[in-house]
Amino acid sequence: MSGVLVVLLENSTGLVQYLHLFSKEYVGVGELHCNFSKGELLDSMKLLTGKIYQRPPLRSSVSRRVRVREVYYFDLLEIKERRFLFKVGTESGTYVRKLIHDLGLIMGCSAHMVELRRTKDGPFDESRAKSLWDILVAKKLLDEEHDESFIRKVVLPIEHALVYFPSVYVKDSAVSALCHGANLAIGGISSFEEPISKDEIVAIKTLKGELIGMGRAIRNSLELKTLKEGWAIKIERIIMRRDLYPKMW
Amino acid sequence: MNQKMLRKPRKLIVLSDSETSWNYGYNPNQRPLSELLSVGCVVLDKHRGPTSHEVTSDLKKILNLRKAGHTGTLEI
Numbered sequence: 024m025s026g027v028l029v030v031l032l033e034n035s036t037g038l039v040q041y042l043h044l045f046s047k048e049y050v051g052v053g054e055l056h057c058n059f060s061k062g063e064l065l066d067s068m069k070l071l072t073g074k075i076y077q078r079p080p081l082r083s084s085v086s087r088r089v090r091v092r093e094v095y096y097f098d099l100l101e102i103k104e105r106r107f108l109f110k111v112g113t114e115s116g117t118y119v120r121k122l123i124h125d126l127g128l129i130m131g132c133s134a135h136m137v138e139l140r141r142t143k144d145g146p147f148d149e150s151r152a153k154s155l156w157d158i159l160v161a162k163k164l165l166d167e168e169h170d171e172s173f174i175r176k177v178v179l180p181i182e183h184a185l186v187y188f189p190s191v192y193v194k195d196s197a198v199s200a201l202c203h204g205a206n207l208a209i210g211g212i213s214s215f216e217e218p219i220s221k222d223e224i225v226a227i228k229t230l231k232g233e234l235i236g237m238g239r240a241i242r243n244s245l246e247l248k249t250l251k252e253g254w255a256i257k258i259e260r261i262i263m264r265r266d267l268y269p270k271m272w
Numbered sequence: 273m274n275q276k277m278l279r280k281p282r283k284l285i286v287l288s289d290s291e292t293s294w295n296y297g298y299n300p301n302q303r304p305l306s307e308l309l310s311v312g313c314v315v316l317d318k319h320r321g322p323t324s325h326e327v328t329s330d331l332k333k334i335l336n337l338r339k340a341g342h343t344g345t346l347e348i
């Protein structure tokens with residue numbers, strides 16, 4: 024199937040565990056194996072909106088235990104004979120093929136998914152997506168004409184993918200220590216985005232806005248505001264290279 | 273943890289007014305290309321046919337990367 028696929032490059036590959044949790048949106052075509060009315064279809068789609076039980080399909084790479092996933096919206100766009108065009112917004116890990124299969128069961132006949140396109144993955148929608156061909160052209164322009172402008176439209180700074188996480192901005196003096204494995208103390212923080220709850224995942228950034236890495240809050244934002252010392256963030260993953268900022272400890 | 277498609281409104285709390293030195297580091301939107309490629313991402317419009325893994329591997333070859341990984345398989 025086609026559509027938005029976010030690919031992380033080099034050092035940012037380590038962020039997969041944080042970025043695969045984003046909500047997705049798809050547009051697709053389903054086909055029912057019996058005649059139906061628009062009302063029947065809409066009623067069944069409504070039953071599959073909200074929190075649903077779903078058993079991952081046979082051909083999947085996860086455990087096939089029944090699990091709960093949320094369908095944020097499931098809209099009907101068009102009907103043509105036994106086929107229907109839909110748009111669905113889902114929690115990460117929802118199988119749309121299975122959703123259409125289950126829709127068939129609810130309607131009392133069977134159904135299958137004919138076509139599927141992912142139109143959104145977290146903050147990225149298809150209008151910003153580039154084809155492999157675009158990337159090939161951008162790379163050729165860079166290599167043969169030393170023109171960086173196209174490759175810069177294709178490769179985005181990793182910070183663009185992290186807008187859902189609260190940011191914690193650290194002082195220059197703390198950056199190198201973090202890159203060498205230290206946790207973040209309250210004294211190293213210059214500013215942060217409120218609210219942060221305890222155990223929430225945060226993006227740790229320099230004052231220039233560069234991502235250093237990801238961490239888990241040991242303190243909530245109220246404590247961060249009032250406490251004068253102590254550990255603030257437990258570092259989980261460092262992305263920035265060690266020698267970008269000088270050692271200051 | 274589920275990230276919905278909304279960005280929560282957030283307020284910046286300043287604990288200490290600090291300056292950053294421009295002798296090191298970069299503005300994320302103006303990194304040299306080599307730096308951008310090492311901490312970048314590509315929002316790919318995958319075409320029908322190959323698997324998510326295959327297009328990721330093609331991308332890696334085109335850009336001469338050592339490592340690349342996608343954040344969620346597109347169902348076949």
